[in-house]
Structures are given as structure tokens and as C-alpha cells.
Amino acid sequence: MPFINDQVAANKESIEVTNSPQRLSRFTFDPDSVMGMLRQSIVGQDEVLESVGDLLHFIKADIGEPTRPLAVCFFSGKTGVGKTQLAKLLAAALTGKADGLCRIDMNTLAQEHYAASITGAPPGYVGSKDGDTLFDKEKIAGSYSKPGVVLFDEVEKANSAVKRALLNIMDSGYLQLTAGNQSIDFRNSLILFTSNVGAKEIQSYQNRFDGGWRKALGLKPSRKKEVELFNQNFKSAFDPEFINRIDYLFSFNAITSDALPSLLAISIEDLKVRLSKKSVALTIEHEAKQLLLSKYNPEYGARDFVRRIRTYLEPRVARVMNNHPLAKELRVVVQNRAVYVILEGGLHSGSEIKDKH
Ligand SMILES: Nc1ncnc2c1ncn2[C@@H]1O[C@H](COP(=O)(O)OP(=O)(O)OP(=O)(O)O)[C@@H](O)[C@H]1O
Numbered sequence: 001m002p003f004i005n006d007q008v009a010a011n012k013e014s015i016e017v018t019n020s021p022q023r024l025s026r027f028t029f030d031p032d033s034v035m036g037m038l039r040q041s042i043v044g045q046d047e048v049l050e051s052v053g054d055l056l057h058f059i060k061a062d063i064g065e066p067t068r069p070l071a072v073c074f075f076s077g078k079t080g081v082g083k084t085q086l087a088k089l090l091a092a093a094l095t096g097k098a099d100g101l102c103r104i105d106m107n108t109l110a111q112e113h114y115a116a117s118i119t120g121a122p123p124g125y126v127g128s129k130d131g132d133t134l135f136d137k138e139k140i141a142g143s144y145s146k147p148g149v150v151l152f153d154e155v156e157k158a159n160s161a162v163k164r165a166l167l168n169i170m171d172s173g174y175l176q177l178t179a180g181n182q183s184i185d186f187r188n189s190l191i192l193f194t195s196n197v198g199a200k201e202i203q204s205y206q207n208r209f210d211g212g213w214r215k216a217l218g219l220k221p222s223r224k225k226e227v228e229l230f231n232q233n234f235k236s237a238f239d240p241e242f243i244n245r246i247d248y249l250f251s252f253n254a255i256t257s258d259a260l261p262s263l264l265a266i267s268i269e270d271l272k273v274r275l276s277k278k279s280v281a282l283t284i285e286h287e288a289k290q291l292l293l294s295k296y297n298p299e300y301g302a303r304d305f306v307r308r309i310r311t312y313l314e315p316r317v318a319r320v321m322n323n324h325p326l327a328k329e330l331r332v333v334v335q336n337r338a339v340y341v342i343l344e345g346g347l348h349s350g351s352e353i354k355d356k357h
Helices: 004-014 031-041 046-061 083-095 112-119 137-141 160-172 199-207 212-216 223-237 240-244 257-276 286-293 298-323
Strands: 071-076 101-105 148-153 174-176 183-185 189-195 248-251 281-284 329-335 338-343
Touching: 031 046, 031 083, 046 071, 046 083, 046 248, 071 083, 083 101, 083 148, 083 189, 101 137, 137 148, 137 183, 160 174, 160 240, 199 223, 223 240, 257 281, 257 286, 257 298, 286 298, 286 329, 286 338, 298 329, 298 338
Parallel strands: 071 189, 071 248, 101 148, 148 189, 281 329
Antiparallel strands: 174 183, 329 338
């Protein structure tokens, strides 16, 4: 069965708009504003975002099957490329709450006996009467005007009992707890899975182009071969029953150096917002940005870059703030190939933090 995103792409040309009475969706989110926010926050994933736009319009129009979740999406890609970040931002935008996402880490459910935490304890066990599970029912249910959003992280690590429970959710929009007297309704939920499946194999294929004769000849990894590698690993990690119930497949790109300036800009903006709450303004000179950009190893994804910026820059800013409690404006500069945080106006003495890297 083709994925919905393929079908949408194929049908785009042929869909005709007819004059009809005004239709008001029960959902209050505006797909275009959500997309605007996502484009400002997620970098290097243009194809993914394009399909997210389709997904949002599909949900807003409320034309899905009423006996299934609103949509089932699978986010694939290597570590630290924005899968969880996109899930969190989507959840915040759709639910209107910063912590709107119900997140289940499948890694912790890898062993058979932990399956009870997803399906509820079997009769006779602790928790069986209450139907205790890892699910947050309110976040899953959402409300009449807001979808619920559920993320199953690292789904390939779930054991087969948990995967069977997931099939039920994807199929009928319900999870019957083992206790028997309770169920969880996912029919108003957007279901997201994340997985690193195939990422290692794609990375080692790409690494072959980093040196040797392939590099000398200017050869680049082929996208077709990468898709092939993903499909092989995807099919061996998941049963056809599972794959057939996925509506949207989002394949996240590795973060390349082209995306770094935008990623740096997002990190700086984020820091500035936090500093503004302490009445401090921050300016970062161009040379300092260039030096920060040079500290990236693409192997570890955007997460590594963002973490480096935080652990490199933020303690230096913090130290100057603590030493100068009245300082209102700070500047990040480069001198002798080292980053310094100084008080605006060049009050160097006692205000510099020397680059230790
Ligand atoms: N494409 C991106 N655009 C903007 N920020 C990103 C992107 N990718 C990663 N980040 C940053 O890196 C952090 C980690 O990314 P995220 O948690 O989304 O990784 P992931 O793809 O889910 O990886 P994993 O499979 O290891 O969970 C995010 O909190 C965010 O700050």
C-alpha cells in the first residue's frame, strides 16, 4: 500500500476546488502558522517539513477514518537530526501546551516483563485494578478542538508483545488494558514513531566517500542507494503488518555543514531569549560565530553542535554576569583565535573569559 504522502503528491495536480459552503474545522490550529514556526526552528529537513505541511492540512480537514488515529507517522534518521524536536514542536503547536506531548521511550520497554507498563498489569498483579500504564490519557485524548500527540521513541527496540499492542492502536485507535475494564482511546491522536533503523548502515555507506579513490574522483553517495539501505533495514526490523499501518514515512537527512549557520542562529536566539529574562542583551560578533561553527563534528548530528554551543558559550556568559551583576549588555568577540565574553563598551579588565579549547 503506498504511503499517504505518496498519494497526496500524486493527487495534488488532479484535485479540483469547487465552490462550497464555508466549512469550519473543529481543530483550532492553523496549518500555515504551525509550518511558519517549524520552518524557523527545524533546519536541514526541507522534504520532511514539506510532508508535515500535507499532514497538518489532512488533520485540520478532519477527513480521516473515524475508527483510526488521526494519522500514524514514522520518523526515521540518525541520532540528533531533529526527530524528537519536531515531535515536541508539533505537539506544542497542536495542543497549545509546551508539555503537550505524551512520550513513551520504547527502549525501557525492550524486555518482555515491561510490556505490562504499556498494556497495564495483568489481572492479579500490582496496578491491575487501576489500569496503570505509561500513557497519559489526557494528553492522548486531546480535546474536541485539539488533537492529542503521542510519541513512541526508538520503536524498533520494543519487544513483540508491545509491537502487537501498537498494531491494535494503529488499527482500531484503541488500546484495551490487560486489566480488561479500561481502554485508552487514540482516535483523536496523532501517533508518531521515531527510529534509528538503517541509520548506521547509511552512515557507513556515506563514510566510504569521505576519502580514498571515491573522494579523489569527486563521487558522492547516491540517494537511491541510501533509500535502498533504509528499506532493507526497515523491512527486517518491522513486520509487514506494522509497515502497512503507517500513513506517513518521514526520512530525516543527516545534518550537513550547510545547516550549521541556521542551527547556530537558533541556539543564539534561544540564549538571547533566556538572557532577556535577566535583563541582559547579548551581541555575538561575526568572527566569534565563525569560530563556534568550526567546532562541529557532523558524525554526532545537530544535538552535539547545540550541546557544544551551550557548554562552550553559556558558562562564559554566566561567569561575566555573576562577576558584573549590573551588566546589561554583553558582547562575544574573538581575540588571538580565542572567544571572549566582554562587557559592551570594551571593559576588558576582569570581564574576559579566555577560550580554553
Ligand atoms: N534539524 C534540526 N533543527 C534544529 N535543531 C535540531 C535539529 N536536529 C537536532 N536539533 C537540536 O538537537 C537536539 C537533539 O535533537 P533530537 O532530540 O530531535 O534528535 P533525534 O533525531 O530525536 O535523535 P535521537 O534518535 O538520538 O533521539 C534538539 O533538542 C535540537 O536542539
